[in-house]
Amino acid sequence: MAWFDDLKTPRIKSQVSQRASRVPEGLWVKCTSCGEILQSKILKDCLQVCPECSFHFRMTAAERIRSLTDEGSFEEIAEDLVSTDPLEFDDRKPYRDRLRAAAVSTGVRDAFVIGKAQLGGLPYFLGVFEFKFMGGSMGVVVGEKVTRLFERAAAEKLPAVVVSSSGGARMQEGILSLMQMAKTTSALQRLREMGVPYISILSDPTTGGVAASFAMLGDVILAEPGALVGFAGPRVIQQTIRQSLPEGFQRSEFLVRHGFVDRIVQRKDLATELRSWMWRLGRQNCEFEPSVVRPSSRESGTSSVSKRTKKVASKKSKSKG
Numbered sequence: 001m002a003w004f005d006d007l008k009t010p011r012i013k014s015q016v017s018q019r020a021s022r023v024p025e026g027l028w029v030k031c032t033s034c035g036e037i038l039q040s041k042i043l044k045d046c047l048q049v050c051p052e053c054s055f056h057f058r059m060t061a062a063e064r065i066r067s068l069t070d071e072g073s074f075e076e077i078a079e080d081l082v083s084t085d086p087l088e089f090d091d092r093k094p095y096r097d098r099l100r101a102a103a104v105s106t107g108v109r110d111a112f113v114i115g116k117a118q119l120g121g122l123p124y125f126l127g128v129f130e131f132k133f134m135g136g137s138m139g140v141v142v143g144e145k146v147t148r149l150f151e152r153a154a155a156e157k158l159p160a161v162v163v164s165s166s167g168g169a170r171m172q173e174g175i176l177s178l179m180q181m182a183k184t185t186s187a188l189q190r191l192r193e194m195g196v197p198y199i200s201i202l203s204d205p206t207t208g209g210v211a212a213s214f215a216m217l218g219d220v221i222l223a224e225p226g227a228l229v230g231f232a233g234p235r236v237i238q239q240t241i242r243q244s245l246p247e248g249f250q251r252s253e254f255l256v257r258h259g260f261v262d263r264i265v266q267r268k269d270l271a272t273e274l275r276s277w278m279w280r281l282g283r284q285n286c287e288f289e290p291s292v293v294r295p296s297s298r299e300s301g302t303s304s305v306s307k308r309t310k311k312v313a314s315k316k317s318k319s320k321g
């Protein structure tokens with residue numbers, strides 16, 4: 001079981017610091033939006049945002065965690081959970097093989113990574129989707145991890161944050177996948193009753209059962225620019241209702257105008273904005289240490305962001321343990 005040994009040793013913590021360095025230098029990427037040819041290293045330094053047109057590329061789970069946490073503060077939870085293939089599902093390829101291949105290519109064991117972290121010294125629970133793991137689909141493991149995230153946040157009275165990027169329920173786990181919508185939602189309800197904040201961040205794409213459950217239930221819902229957010233895809237809707245859809249339908253800009261999303265936040269501002277929301281919503285009911293500094297006037301604006309971004313970008317690989 002060589003694939004299993006591969007997974008056993010590297011934890012997300014070490015990946016967070018090492019992963020980026022595996023990308024060979026001098027690799028070029030063509031911007032999907034403006035067509036500009038970009039050096040992948042520059043793109044990485046810009047948090048995967050095109051410096052020419054601000055197009056937001058998708059991030060890996062490790063990159064996302066690195067961008068929203070203080071260096072070295074992320075402690076992963078429940079990293080050992082793996083799907084047992086409850087339906088013994090086979091399509092063109094056995095589900096077990098798909099899981100194995102996805103785990104080897106992404107370095108995570110399922111499509112969701114959770115942990116306790118700090119952002120600007122503020123402790124919180126963070127969960128991020130890994131879209132490259134079977135389209136970020138939600139099966140039993142993802143549902144369980146989302147639930148544990150909310151339960152831990154409730155137990156420790158600390159904010160919960162989920163960054164979604166998912167195609168929805170995982171077909172290979174059938175009805176069990178759909179049940180995760182109810183399970184995660186009821187765990188979230190307990191958090192809500194305690195008045196502990198939950199902030200949902202929607203990135204491209206957030207669709208299906210994830211959009212139809214906890215992703216849309218944030219006390220505050222933030223979205224990245226241009227993210228596709230919806231339940232069914234535009235093509236399915238168009239074929240069903242036999243009408244052409246309005247310009248920009250299901251993109252975050254459209255959803256802000258229609259009250260589905262609270263704010264669109266550029267990725268470079270996301271960490272600052274997130275910390276500010278956690279503080280504002282959590283200072284009454286959350287157990288923040290007295291030493292946690294109140295965000296200085298307007299969370300000190302852009303200067304702290306650029307400092308953070310630079311720090312993240314220049315971060316060197318750190319050996320684990």
Ligand SMILES: [Zn+2]
Pocket residue numbers: 031032033034035036050051052053054055
């Ligand atoms: Zn571009």
